[in-house]
Amino acid sequence: MKTLFNKRISAEAAIQKNYRGVTKTFAMSSLVIATVMLSACGGSSSDSSSDGQTTPDNALPINTCDSSSGLTIVDTASDLNFNIEQSYSAGQSATVIANINNRDSAGLTYQWQQTSGPDVSLSSENSPVLSFIIPSYGNYSFTVNVSGPQIDLSETVSITAGSAINQLNINSDHQVVQGNGVSLRVARINEQTVDDIEWCYFSNQAVELDLTDPERPLFTAPSVSSDSVIGLKATGQFAGETLSDEVFVLVTNESAITSPYFDQPIARTYSYNSASVYSANASDCVYSNQLNQTCDIADLPLIGQVSNSENIESVMERVVVSHDWMGENFETFLKQSDPNSDFIKLLQSVTAVVISYDVRPSFYWVATGAIYLDPEYLWFTPEQRDSINEAPDYRSDFGNDLQFIMPWRYVKDNDYAYGRIAKTERTTRTLADITPSLASLLYHELAHANDFFPRSIHSTLTGPTLIDDFYRRTDSNGLISDQLQNVDPLTSSEMFGLAGVSFLGETANETQKAYMPDDVTSFFLSDHANDFYAYSSTREDAAMLFEESFMSHRYQIQRDVAVTDPTNLIVDWGQRGRVGSAELLDRAAFVIDEIMPEIDGKTLLNGLPEPINMTPGRDWFENIDISPSIAQSLSKVSSLSSSETSVERRPVLIGREHRDMPIPKR
Known part of the structure; x- marks a missing residue:
């Protein structure tokens, strides 16, 4: 699993697709037949290897290091000890690892807090690996409480950081389960690239790295019989000097995978609200390598099936995270960026919200009833972003044989509503910065959840599992997306075929290539x-109609879509705000009325701006200023456009932010 369910091309070839109401079924592997498959935006069963691991495509062995500093053990009066680095210096990534004598970390709960020294930004305070950036020289102390079956220990460790020195900096140290994907990143120095980066390892475990990008190596954590530290060292050239840094990855031993659903290693996660009555089930039922069968509705109902649940507190009781900051930022978004309670209403149709460093891209899964969010949409600080796995989306090369692309973007006031900050940039973001992209993601994924189980039918669900009710609804063509085809079905066989190539990995035929x-x-x-x-x-x-409608309605952010060549991006046809066109009125209004009955769909759509056509022959970027000239809004949703040097303005292909899923098999 390269992030989550990435190694699954053979399963994708088995997808069922609705072409003009006709179901086209391809041969399916025995694994896929035996497994309830994911649906809507989400992953699917994978053609997993026998050892449950996946290795990055270009991974090769690296050499052992000639020299290294390594870690030093600091004993305490109890069975809890610490692994610390030989030295620390200001401005560098740092780590402290907590360890219980003769015991692995599985099943234990960790809680770190800083007890002295200049304030440190902590993003991994619930992990055995405390990773942070040292802000300045001085003395620091951290206390960790480790609890679990027959264990409740608390100890303090102190370190001293020297003044800043000229060396490399690798962001950052991690804890990762065996078989899970890992990414590291060499920080740039004064925004300049370090040259001739070479990697070596100095642990007992040999490591294979994908060095396609030496600044960002990828590897799969090896199998271990007990928790083990992988030590890696990077050496590079900068301004005539040879610089180096070390990084430490704690690979944790985990229980054998028994789940036919999550059949590749996934990150450790936990309920963000440990006091929730759904704390255990929310984690065990939606993101576990031991999930052997889907949970009953009685064990984990949809949020909206519980009385008086239309509030933020009820939602946060169902949030599952790999890092606390993910839940904190999500809660902040719901409290401050959802004034109309759209997302609180839409979240009534999910069982849980999973936010984990190895989820990429986001998806909804009918088998669990949960949505899975890529934390790339939620980070505020560089330290938070450091904890997210950067493994690339496996679908990046889909459609490369075609002679067109259809890029998209969200636009406000003739400018990008939001941009993409390059991975090499270490900057902070505000809530206003993340709101447009996170809102569009949530409108899309939650449209799927409400397509399958809208609030209007919650009282009629009989279970025992959501999958059972899903089958009953699809047998009667009861899903909103099924009924949409009766309103005004899409009919272009050419576009259906091209979508199979661009989004599902099918091979383009000669006609399509032409x-x-x-x-x-x-x-x-x-x-x-x-x-x-x-x-x-x-x-x-259905999801695309709902997403675009509400982004325009709530945020006055319009969607651009165009047909261009793949090289120069010359627009053949393009349009801003297409969902507001009269031809789409009935289709979009139907979806809105069914998913969000509090709002009249036609009234909403009639209030949207008229679509604006792009100028053919101009390129995609030149067609940004096609709306009538207006004064720039002082309350502009995103401030990112003011920082041109840190924001990527590039065409985005739809489908890269979501996963299109097979229809579940019985």
Whole structure:
């Protein structure tokens, strides 16, 4: 599993797709037949290897280090001890690892707090590995409480950090389960790249690294018989000097994988609210390598099936995280960026919210009833971002044989509503910065949850599992996305076929390879879809209509979509705010009325701006200023556009932020 369910191309080849109401089924592997598959935006069963591990495609062995500093053990009066670095210095990544004598960390709870020294930003305070950036020279103390069956220990460790020195800096030390993916990053110095980066290891475990990008090596944590520290060293050249740094990854021994659903190693997660009555079930039922069968509704109902649950507190009782900051930032967003309670209403149709460093991209899974969020949408600080696995999306090369692309972006006041901060940038973000992208993600994923189980049918669900009710609803074509096809179905066989190539990894045939942008424009405009991704499945068709409608309605952020060549991005056809066109009114209004009945769909859509056509022959970037000139809003949703040097302005292909999922098999 390269992040989550990445190694699954053969399963994708087995997908069932609704082409103009006709189900087209491909041969399925025995693994997929035996497993209840994910649905909507989400992962699926994977063609897992026999050892339960996946190795990055370009991983190769690296050499052992000629020299290294390593870690020093600091004993205490109890069975709790610490592994600390030989030296610490200001401005550098640092680690302290807590360890129980003769015991692995599985099943234990860790809680760190700083007790003295200059304030440190902590992002891994619930892990055996405390990783942080040292702000300045001085003395620091940290206390950790470790609890679990027959264990309740608390000890303090102190370190001294010297003044800043000229050396490399690797962000950052991690805890990772065996078989899980790991990414590291060499920080740039004064925004300049370090040259000739070489890696070696100095632990007892040999390591294979994918060094396609030496600044960001990838590897799969090896199998271990007990918790083990992997030590790695990077050496590079900068300003005529040879610089180096070391990084430590704690690989933890875990129980054997028994789940047919999560059949590849996944990160350790826990309930964000440990006092919740759903604390144990929320974690065990939605993100566990020991999930052997889907949980009953009685064990983990939809949030909306519990009385008086339409509030933030009820939602946060169902949040499962790999790091506390993920839950904290999500709660902040719900409290301050959801004034109309849209997301609180939509979240009534999920059982839980999972936010974990190895989830990429985001998805909804009908088997668990949960949504899974990529924490890339939630970080505020560089230290928080450091804890997210950077393994690339396995679908990055889909559609490379085609002679067109259909990029998209969200726009406000003739500018990008938000940008993408390069991984090499170490900067902070505000709530205003993350709101547009997180809102669009939530509108999309929660549209899937409400497509399957809208609030109007919660009282009629009989279980015993959500999958059972899903089957009953699909047998009667009861899903909102099913009914949408009766309102105004999409019919372009060419677009359905091209979507299979671009989003599902199918091989393009010669006819598809020959299509030029003007061909695709004619295919697309023959239908009433608001985006190319709508053709990947009927479920995505409904979700895309809902997402774009509410982004325009609530945030005055419009969506651009175009057909261009893949090289120069010359627009053949493009439009801003397509969901507001009269041709899409009935389709979009139907979805809105069914998912959010408090709002009249046609009234909402009639209040949206008229679509604006792009100028053919200009490139994608030149077509940014097509709206009538207006004064820049003082309450602009995102402030990122004011920092041009730190924000990437590049075309985005839809489908990269979500996963289009197979329909579950009985």
